Amino acid sequence: MQELLSQYETVKETQVKVWFKVGLESDFPENSGACIKYKTKQIAVYNFKRKAKWYACQNLCPHKMEMVLSLGMIGDKDGIPKVACPLHKKNFSLEDGSNLNGDDLKIATYPVKIENGIVYIGFTDKN
């Protein structure tokens, strides 16, 4: 299980080596999430239509190790964009991956880029 978790590490925009094309903007639901696959990784992608922002993070909820975060509801807490895990409503910041309920859990986040209506996720491609 730890192995599953260890393949997710936050990627900063400056570290990106590969911009991986995951689909058209219109493939993704508005103000909601969907999941994409990159090699062995499952990445949740969120389209915050209301403020024209996109976020991505691991699909794996570190609490119970299930591939579910893309199914969670999105929104904000004190202005921080977040996702609530559908299983136990743990809230994670989509800016830095921290748990907003004050737990020790953390998720990896990934940069998203939109060019000509195409959605790309940034990876360092270490593994």
Added chain:
Amino acid sequence: MKKILVVGNGMVGFKFCEKFVEHQDNKGFKIMVFGEEPRPAYDRVHLSAFFEDQDAKALEMAPREWYEEHNIELITDERITAIHRSSKKITTTKDLHYKYDYLVLATGSAPFVPNIPGIEKRGVFVYRTIEDLEAILAFAKDLRSEQKGEIKAAVLGGGLLGLEAAKAVLDMGFEPHVVEFASKLMPRQLDTRASKVLQEKIESLGIHVHLSKATNRIMGEDAITGMEFGEYDKIDVDMLVVSAGIRPRDELARTCSLEMGTRGGIIVNNKMQTKDPEIYAIGEVALYNNMIYGLVAPGYDMAEVAINQILGNREIVMKDDIDMSTKLKLIGVDVASYGEPFMPVEKGYSIIYENKTKNLYKRINVSHDGKTLLGGILVGDASDYNMFHQIYLNGLPIPEDAEELILGSRGEGGSSFGSVADIPDAAQVCSCESVTKGDICCSITDGGCTNLGDVISKTKATTGCGGCKPMVVDLINETLKSLGKEVKETLCEHFSFNRQELYDLIKINKVKDYDEAINLFGEGDGCEVCKPALASIFATITMETPNRQVGIQDTNDRFLANIQRNGTYSVVPRIAGGEITPDKLIVIGEVAKKYDLYTKITGGQRIDLFGAQLNQLPLIWKELIDAGFESGHAYGKSLRTVKSCVGSTWCRYGMHESVTFAIDIENRYKGLRSPHKLKGGVSGCIRECAEARGKDFGLIAVEGGWNLYVCGNGGATPKHAQLLAEQLDEATVIKYLDRFLMYYIRTAGPLVRTAPWLEKLDGGIDYLKKIVIEDTLGIAEELELEMQGLVNKYECEWKQAIEDPNMSKRFKHFVNVDDTDDNLVFVPMRDQKMPKAWS
């Protein structure tokens, strides 16, 4: 820089560090903490949670980084072996030496293991540390792989910890046996009758209780096979957990001749100082007033006193009387005792209420003059504990007729208790964190707090066991009111309106969707509270299904199925009234077989198909719809089922046709969204086989018609539904149900079921009768019309979903590839499958 060495990194040792770093005069000190266990301090009180998820991290009081951040040196996996008082040094197992200015002993206690022949055998465990639990789990795993059939595990000790251990054994799937030397369970906290009530309740849960048993011998060759109490009195067990009390870990005190009690424990004064004024002892190792206190709250108080003494606040000392009141949930049963649970006749008298059919026991002990509450016991329902505890602690006045405390006031409405406002400021409301009423009120009046969240972060109240939360909420509301601030119930940070206000705003302004609503009446991007709440409001105004505004639906509603533990979904087709033809049953069976789904009959008389992946959902629905099924809305905050008994069509006792009526009602309200789920029941006679009074609405056939009951539920806080009207014909039942349901849907808060809604409704059931039957508000017709409008607009949302050309996009695991989730692992179970356990 003075050095404080804390020996022991348990809950109390940790609390010492936490309180120390928060203290304002803590400059000039450096703390080092030693723990013999491999990990930092964890919450031992909730140790049994480890059996559920094996998540040691979740139990941690604070991560290692916390110690670093606060400049505390934490050394784990290393025990202290000796104290050298003359040189003010300690020695560790690694033969390292450390100098101290102050030494704080928080070594806690160890389980007491009685000297029974054979106790050293394999399969005998204690229950104290995470390592103990890991050893138990490993042994249990081996047992399971070797042995078919029922595995029996005994717990030696029927006290508080023993029963916790029994719960853990039960959860592991073993047959639990509790063996107690005394003639009753929890002998220290409960009287004989209370203990009996507890015993009957836990026996009904499958725990075997053996009382008045002294174990002579542990049987078995190398591993345990049984326990022998007398020549012909034995039980066979495969495992034993010893939980027969605790002994203070005071061996260090012997190495430096500190003063000790005859039965162990390091003697301390009210400053928590041992004989050596530079050595303090706190928690379960400290013998104060000739007592060891095995609860965490007094241990925390001791930590506070020791800190103040070290920092020179000499006037802060330990109280003489230590409150040993406690409330807990043992194996799902509330148990509480406070003050003096047993009552010597010379001090006062007792009033006892016992209800065996409900496993309830309440006892209060009152002074002879009837003016003071001295203590008591609650078993089965401890919801009044906080108030009793406060009355006891603060000597608050009690009703002239003391029995009203447990039997309730006989008068119309009104509580027998005073208000939280009557409690003195010094009263401790949160005993885990020692927060007084004054602290809470001041955090609002002077500290700038304006809501529960603020008060919690400022005072830490409710962060321990959480039992004081209702009282803290009341205090906050009262204090805000006294400041003239409006106490406003709001949905969440995005909408400063309550659900009813939003319902009206959306309806009157004909708001078309969530985006428009948040633009007009809210702010920000919304959250998992307001989105589903508004989705429910839209649905109850226009009967729109979750297919219209997919993004604001809770995950279950978004995919029209119930998300399960591993992220797969379960599917429940509607089987109105629980009636189904053999042909339809066969279809369900065939679908389940084809998609390899685990099937189970639900509590609502229908069939749940588990383990479907997202992409399979539309395929499964298609097959079910083709066979004449429709969505059962098992995933929604909506009408679930109307349960029925077989009624007069078959039953020799049946008075009316309960199945037919249940089907009609279920079909009438199917798809109806509401603040929370809605369940109904129809029974064909007063034997009540459909359990209609445990539902949000229930009908029972009587001579001359139907009795209509409303606002009951099962679940965590079971409530019987209350009688709304008697001997109704079917048309009147529907009329009243329309009015009742619509009024509830309009006025209830989000996720408030009918029972708590009625509890909060001013005037209660009598007021509801006035609205529904007498129509005193003059809205009855409007409510009926509104309901009829919703009923007319019903559409099966599964059918909608599969007919939508964009449907396949929603029910795909990955956007960019057609693969399915390859992380799902199922394991076989009783000829079906289940998700692999969480690791």
